[in-house]
Every structure is written in C-alpha cells, then in structure tokens.
Amino acid sequence: MSLLRKDLHKVEQILGGFAARSPQDESRPSLLTEFLNEVDDLRVLNANVSHGDAGVGASREQTATSSPPPAPPPKIVGPSEYTVAKPFTGAVREADYALNRALVQRNLCPRNTIIITWATFDQYQFALNWDAHMRSIQLGCYLVLALDKELLEQLILENIPACIMPRMLPTAAVRRAREAQYEKGVAHEVNIAHLMMRLGVTVLLSHVDAVWLRNPMPFFAAYPEADILTSSDSRRATHGMKQAERLEDPRRVQGSFNIGVLLLRPSAARFVTEWYNSVHREASPRGRADHQQKMFYELLRRGVRSGEGTLRGCTTVWGCPSVRGLVRAYDRTLALGILPVSVFGNGHTFFVQNLSHRLHAHPYVVHATYQFGGSLARRHRMRDGLLWKDPAAYYRHPGGYITFDPHIPQSYLHRRVGVELHIALVKHQLQQLRGALAVAQVLGRALVLPPLRCAADRWWSPHDGRLPGTDFPRFVPFVCPMDHVLDVAAWLKPRDEHRYGPHIEFRAASFLSHPQLPSATRTSRVKIAVCGSSTRGGSRGCPAKATDLGQVAVAKGLTDKQLQTALEPHAAVKILDFSSMVGFFGGFEDHETDVKFRRRIQEYASEWCCKYATPGHIPFDFFWDEVRTTRITTGARTGQQINVARK
Numbered sequence: 001m002s003l004l005r006k007d008l009h010k011v012e013q014i015l016g017g018f019a020a021r022s023p024q025d026e027s028r029p030s031l032l033t034e035f036l037n038e039v040d041d042l043r044v045l046n047a048n049v050s051h052g053d054a055g056v057g058a059s060r061e062q063t064a065t066s067s068p069p070p071a072p073p074p075k076i077v078g079p080s081e082y083t084v085a086k087p088f089t090g091a092v093r094e095a096d097y098a099l100n101r102a103l104v105q106r107n108l109c110p111r112n113t114i115i116i117t118w119a120t121f122d123q124y125q126f127a128l129n130w131d132a133h134m135r136s137i138q139l140g141c142y143l144v145l146a147l148d149k150e151l152l153e154q155l156i157l158e159n160i161p162a163c164i165m166p167r168m169l170p171t172a173a174v175r176r177a178r179e180a181q182y183e184k185g186v187a188h189e190v191n192i193a194h195l196m197m198r199l200g201v202t203v204l205l206s207h208v209d210a211v212w213l214r215n216p217m218p219f220f221a222a223y224p225e226a227d228i229l230t231s232s233d234s235r236r237a238t239h240g241m242k243q244a245e246r247l248e249d250p251r252r253v254q255g256s257f258n259i260g261v262l263l264l265r266p267s268a269a270r271f272v273t274e275w276y277n278s279v280h281r282e283a284s285p286r287g288r289a290d291h292q293q294k295m296f297y298e299l300l301r302r303g304v305r306s307g308e309g310t311l312r313g314c315t316t317v318w319g320c321p322s323v324r325g326l327v328r329a330y331d332r333t334l335a336l337g338i339l340p341v342s343v344f345g346n347g348h349t350f351f352v353q354n355l356s357h358r359l360h361a362h363p364y365v366v367h368a369t370y371q372f373g374g375s376l377a378r379r380h381r382m383r384d385g386l387l388w389k390d391p392a393a394y395y396r397h398p399g400g401y402i403t404f405d406p407h408i409p410q411s412y413l414h415r416r417v418g419v420e421l422h423i424a425l426v427k428h429q430l431q432q433l434r435g436a437l438a439v440a441q442v443l444g445r446a447l448v449l450p451p452l453r454c455a456a457d458r459w460w461s462p463h464d465g466r467l468p469g470t471d472f473p474r475f476v477p478f479v480c481p482m483d484h485v486l487d488v489a490a491w492l493k494p495r496d497e498h499r500y501g502p503h504i505e506f507r508a509a510s511f512l513s514h515p516q517l518p519s520a521t522r523t524s525r526v527k528i529a530v531c532g533s534s535t536r537g538g539s540r541g542c543p544a545k546a547t548d549l550g551q552v553a554v555a556k557g558l559t560d561k562q563l564q565t566a567l568e569p570h571a572a573v574k575i576l577d578f579s580s581m582v583g584f585f586g587g588f589e590d591h592e593t594d595v596k597f598r599r600r601i602q603e604y605a606s607e608w609c610c611k612y613a614t615p616g617h618i619p620f621d622f623f624w625d626e627v628r629t630t631r632i633t634t635g636a637r638t639g640q641q642i643n644v645a646r647k
Contacts, residue, residue: 247325
C-alpha cells in the first residue's frame with residue numbers, strides 16, 4: 001500500500017527525530033515506538049481514502065469477512081482554513097533563488113536598500129499577509145526568504161519575490177524535526193545581516209508577523225547619519241502628539257531592543273561581523289537563536305559609559321543623545337537610534353494601549369509582540385485590527401452570523417484599574433459569551449465576538465493591573481485583545497465532534513465593518529429584540545409582532561429546539577443581531593448535547609496573570625455561576641474538569 005505524500009513527510013519527520021535523538025536522552029518516549037504507532041495510524045488513514053469500489057477497504061473486507069466491522073473513526077473537525085496552500089511538487093529549482101548579489105541588485109530600493117523577511121511553510125499565511133501589505137503601500141523592493149522547500153514553491157506560485165540562503169534547503173518535515181530537537185530555529189537575523197553587509201547594501205530586516213502600513217523609506221532617509229535604527233519593546237512613547245515621529249529618547253525608554261524591525265547600514269559592517277561571530281560561537285542552534293538579541297544589545301552597549309556628555313539628566317546607560325535622538329554605541333563608533341513606538345508599534349502599544357490612535361499618529365509598521373497564544377493569537381489580533389488579508393471565502397460563511405449587544409453594568413464603568421474588578425467584569429462577559437456560543441452552535445452560524453472589556457492588563461509576572469512603564473489608561477474598562485480572556489489556540493484546535501459536539505466558528509469584533517464583507521451580507525440583517533421569558537414554548541412580555549421595522553421579538557429562556565423553530569423564518573438572513581445575551585439561552589433539551597457543548601467551550605477560557613499571592617494565576621471559567629454536582633473530565637487539560645448540574 002502506497003502512502004500519501006503528506007504521510008511520507010510525517011514519516012520523514014519522525015525518522016529525522018529518531019536519528020537525531022541522543023542515546024542519553026531517556027526522559028523522552030521511544031521515537032521508534034512512536035514511529036511504529038504512526039505507521040499504523042497512516043495505514044488506517046490511507047484505508048479510508050476513497051479509491052473507488054475496489055479500494056483498500058474493499059480488499060480487506062473480502063479477506064476478513066468474519067471480522068466485525070471497525071468502529072467509525074472520530075470525526076475530528078476544526079475551523080475552516082480559508083487560505084490553503086497548493087500541493088507540493090518539488091519542481092522548483094532552488095539554485096535559481098539563492099540569495100546573492102545579482103538577486104539583491106534586482107530588488108533594491110532607492111539608496112541601496114533591500115527589505116527582507118523570512119518564514120517557514122508553517123508561516124505561509126503570515127508570508128502572504130506580509131507580502132499583501134507591502135504591495136498595498138507600493139513598496140516592491142523586498143525579498144521573502146524561504147526556510148524550507150514547500151514555502152519556496154508556494155511563494156513562486158504566488159508570484160512573491162522569493163529567495164533562499166545559499167545552502168541545501170530542507171523539506172518542511174525535516175525542518176520541523178530539527179526545530180523539535182532544538183526547540184527553536186537558527187539565528188536568521190544575524191545570518192541575513194552578515195550576508196547583506198558583505199554585499200555592501202543597507203538592509204531592513206522585518207519579522208514576518210509585522211504588518212507594514214506606510215513606506216518607511218522617507219523616515220529612514222531623514223536620519224542619514226544613523227548606522228543602526230532598531231525597534232524596541234518599550235511600552236511608553238517618550239514624545240507627545242506633535243513629535244510622535246521623532247526617535248525615542250533613550251534616557252526614558254522602558255524596555256529592551258527588539259530586532260524584529262532593524263535597519264543596518266553598511267557602516268555597521270564591523271559590528272555585524274562581530275555580532276555574527278559571537279552568536280555562532282554557541283554550540284547549538286537553540287543557543288544561537290536565544291543569544292542573538294542579547295548579544296546585539298551587549299555589543300552595542302560596550303564601551304559606552306553612563307553619564308557621558310554635557311547635557312543634564314544623562315544618567316542612563318546610554319549617556320546623552322544628540323539633538324536628533326541618536327546615541328553613540330559599540331565603543332562609541334556607531335550612531336544608534338531607537339524607533340518611536342507610536343509609529344513603529346509593538347503588540348502592547350498598538351493593540352492594548354491603542355497608542356497610535358491616541359497620539360493621532362499613522363503607524364509605519366505594527367509588530368505583533370506581547371500576545372498570549374502564539375501565531376493564532378497574532379493572526380486574530382491582526383484580523384481584529386483590520387490588518388489581515390483573508391480570501392473572499394472567509395467573508396461568506398454558509399450559515400451566516402450572529403452578534404449581540406454586550407451588557408456592561410454601570411457599576412463597572414469609570415473605575416480605577418484593579419484585579420478584583422477585572423475578574424468580576426470578565427465573569428459577567430463570560431456568562432453572555434456562553435449563551436452566544438450556544439446560540440451560534442444551535443443555529444449553525446459563526447459568532448461575531450463583541451469587543452471584550454478588561455479592567456486590568458495581562459502579563460507574565462505579578463502586577464497590580466497596570467504594568468509599570470506604560471501609558472495605560474488609569475480608568476476602566478478598556479477594550480482588550482481576545483487573548484487576554486480567551487484561548488485562541490484552544491478554540492481553533494480540531495476536536496472530535498463525537499466527544500465535543502460541532503465546532504463553533506467565530507469572527508473578530510471588527511468583522512462586520514471590514515471592507516471585504518460583501519454588501520449583500522452587510523444589508524441582510526435582522527435585529528432580534530430579546531424580551532420576556534418563555535412559557536411552554538410561548539412567551540410572556542413580548543409583543544406578538546416585530547417591535548419595530550427590521551426587528552423580531554424573541555423570548556428569553558428558549559431551549560435549543562424552541563430557538564430553532566422561532567428563528568426558522570429568518571434562516572436566510574445573513575446577520576442575526578441580538579439585543580442581549582443576558583439569560584437568553586434556555587439550555588439544550590438533550591443531556592448528551594449539553595455535556596458535549598460544555599466540554600468544548602470550557603477549553604476556550606484562558607487565565608489572568610498574576611497576583612502577588614499564591615496561586616498567582618487566576619483561571620477563567622465559563623460555568624463559574626453554576627451549581628457543581630457532576631464531574632466530566634475534558635481530557636484536554638491535565639487535571640481540569642467541567643462540573644455540570646444535571647437537570
């Protein structure tokens with residue numbers, strides 16, 4: 001029996017990990033056992049592939065007629081992936097795309113500058129989004145460095161300027177096996193920077209999870225004396241509204257450098273060479289990846305004494321900046337500038353503080369740092385910020401959408417940031433989301449999330465709700481990213497529908513205002529006026545007809561079956577807009593359906609971090625308000641259980 005191409009990739013990945021395993025590493029499970037188990041799984045998978053009436057399954061049935069039929073495989077269902085890569089063929093000649101002088105010269109910007117990002121096949125969607133925004137600002141002097149064969153082929157098929165480092169390119173499976181062994185990949189920034197310095201060009205390095213919104217070349221040209229311009233993790237702008245595009249004052253920057261956006265001019269070649277050599281002294285790729293940003297800072301800091309200069313207030317590690325905000329670095333041989341976070345935003349200043357909007361500044365770039373949930377949380381933040389380019393199918397859900405007006409009690413408004421207030425506020429919203437998720441699942445629609453409100457920031461260490469060194473609002477609530485409250489990765493994880501019930505798709509809070517949403521969908525909308533309470537399928541306190549033009553009255557407390565019947569006349573309407581979800585959903589009539597729903601959405605809640613106490617982490621619970629009698633293990637998080645009050 002022949003294996004599918006993707007199955008061969010899986011076998012290759014496991015064998016690569018087995019070959020690389022250290023004999024002393026006895027703490028890990030046997031990869032040979034894992035390989036044999038995977039082969040058995042692949043045989044089952046290929047037996048289920050349709051080959052007509054005479055397929056593998058048919059031959060097995062003929063030879064083992066006395067055996068009982070196998071149990072049906074679990075129906076693992078996840079979110080629809082609307083950006084799908086084309087099948088890999090391996091037909092691209094890698095030698096034609098080596099990153100060399102000729103390729104760079106063909107893609108140069110004015111002033112001898114090239115822009116480079118890099119990605120793996122697993123980051124294919126981010127590479128497409130990065131490229132789409134570069135095209136939208138009409139900045140064509142860039143290259144996307146592919147880190148595996150599959151991505152290189154996809155980039156070529158999408159007509160994206162692609163390149164590879166001049167060495168043998170691995171397949172995605174081999175690359176994943178290496179990254180699993182070392183936990184991280186190699187130090188790509190310093191490798192690319194070193195090559196560009198040898199070619200004598202200015203390079204702008206950009207992580208693929210950055211989104212470019214304006215052409216930054218005029219900004220960089222305004223600082224011709226700068227050898228290095230770097231972004232930072234600073235959570236505060238050092239200049240006000242009228243000076244939002246000035247380099248940050250290094251004396252007041254709160255946070256470290258971030259080489260996710262980094263401009264290096266040829267005058268920094270000696271520094272880059274020493275940076276490269278220092279990083280590659282590390283024995284393993286994991287060490288090199290961890291070391292490169294730390295060594296970048298330490299080398300720049302070398303030879304700079306605190307308090308140098310004649311201006312007052314120069315007591316920071318960088319001494320006194322020039323009038324234009326540059327400081328002397330690297331044995332005082334280079335001019336270094338820190339890019340302003342108001343227009344070169346990071347994940348906190350842009351998505352949490354909304355700093356660019358508050359300063360009336362138009363950002364050049366947004367780098368999706370400071371998030372909780374990996375690449376999926378990054379993608380959702382970009383979607384919510386209208387920074388993600390999705391194909392047309394993403395805006396055409398076959399079942400339509402539901403949305404609702406969130407209720408925030410007056411007692412939560414205009415109060416100071418605080419942990420207790422934050423937890424109470426999140427609980428109140430989770431109650432409403434619980435009902436909305438049930439309605440979306442019952443009606444087969446995607447849920448358009450409401451803007452989530454928070455009364456405290458989220459971090460990785462204890463704090464009192466307002467992080468030090470931030471321009472954070474002192475009064476709440478404020479609109480916070482989804483990953484501050486919900487686990488995006490857990491929501492998008494494919495799950496067995498026999499155990500967890502149907503998957504529930506969702507859209508970002510900004511979805512209905514997205515310019516790609518078809519006008520026919522936008523105008524196909526009915527307002528559901530929630531009122532009264534149900535009485536044996538009827539209603540009390542609700543008018544018999546629509547309360548207003550375009551509105552339909554629906555009683556609170558309807559079960560899933562009653563709700564389907566009540567809204568059946570509006571099945572063709574694309575958007576059902578509920579006036580409230582407070583106490584709206586009356587529950588599932590079937591107990592097993594109810595258990596599966598609870599098991600599914602309990603995985604969606606995240607946690608808050610952290611209090612100055614034990615335990616510091618506070619997990620969120622969709623069912624915090626219910627009586628606990630029956631325990632149902634979820635099987636997804638160790639030790640976590642759902643408590644269900646059986647009716």
